[in-house]
Amino acid sequence: MPLGGPDRNPVNSENQQTVTLTTSGPEQTQDIGRLLGEYADAGDVFLLTGDLGAGKTCLTQGILWGLGGVEYARSPTFVLICEYPARLTLYHMDLYRLDSLDEVVDLGLDDYFLGDGVCVVEWADKGTEAFVGDHISVHIEHIGDQSRVLKVSAESSRYSSVIDALTKRFSRLADANEFESTQGEAN
Numbered sequence: 001m002p003l004g005g006p007d008r009n010p011v012n013s014e015n016q017q018t019v020t021l022t023t024s025g026p027e028q029t030q031d032i033g034r035l036l037g038e039y040a041d042a043g044d045v046f047l048l049t050g051d052l053g054a055g056k057t058c059l060t061q062g063i064l065w066g067l068g069g070v071e072y073a074r075s076p077t078f079v080l081i082c083e084y085p086a087r088l089t090l091y092h093m094d095l096y097r098l099d100s101l102d103e104v105v106d107l108g109l110d111d112y113f114l115g116d117g118v119c120v121v122e123w124a125d126k127g128t129e130a131f132v133g134d135h136i137s138v139h140i141e142h143i144g145d146q147s148r149v150l151k152v153s154a155e156s157s158r159y160s161s162v163i164d165a166l167t168k169r170f171s172r173l174a175d176a177n178e179f180e181s182t183q184g185e186a187n
């Protein structure tokens with residue numbers, strides 16, 4: 001069975017909604033995560049990509065706080081999955097150490113993805129082909145010491161309200177620099 005959230009709404013590339021936000025410090029990235037956590041529903045899946053130190057764990061910290069969790073999420077370096085209690089249980093996964101799609105599939109993560117918690121996957125690009133259910137993608141680009149560009153996108157109407165909320169609440173962070181002009185282009 002393919003991994004990813006349950007396919008409750010049809011995925012249609014015409015439905016794709018994207019917001020691109022530039023943060024100028026970790027707290028702003030955490031604030032974006034906090035909103036994602038506040039809006040999260042049971043079964044939501046966040047697929048995070050970006051280089052080492054981009055800010056994937058930083059975003060996850062905010063997601064946990066937005067879910068009402070009080071812990072400080074850290075990269076699950078030695079274990080593959082960390083579980084945090086919150087309004088909805090957060091399953092924080094890090095695929096960095098995996099080398100192939102087969103290894104990702106062999107983990108048998110379906111129970112997490114199809115369960116009632118919220119899944120956040122760092123280095124989701126290690127298993128792109130496996131994650132076909134509804135999800136929100138967040139790609140983080142390191143553009144300066146304290147500067148990061150977060151491209152948040154979803155292809156399902158399931159996530160429309162959170163993308164709308166991000167767009168409104170963080171409008172001051174949108175389209176802040178030239179990099180933003182790539183928004184909407186295929187890449």
Ligand SMILES: Nc1ncnc2c1ncn2[C@@H]1O[C@H](COP(=O)(O)OP(=O)(O)OP(=O)(O)O)[C@@H](O)[C@H]1O
Pocket residue numbers: 023024025026027028029050051052053054055056057058059075096122145146147148
């Ligand atoms: N705007 C920003 N957003 C997020 N993190 C930032 C920002 N500016 C500086 N940082 C710093 O960058 C680092 C991001 O580290 P983090 O562990 O979140 O990255 P990561 O993408 O999870 O890396 P890894 O792939 O190693 O797990 C932190 O030290 C954080 O303080």
Ligand SMILES: [Mg+2]
Pocket residue numbers: 056057058074075122
């Ligand atoms: Mg990390």
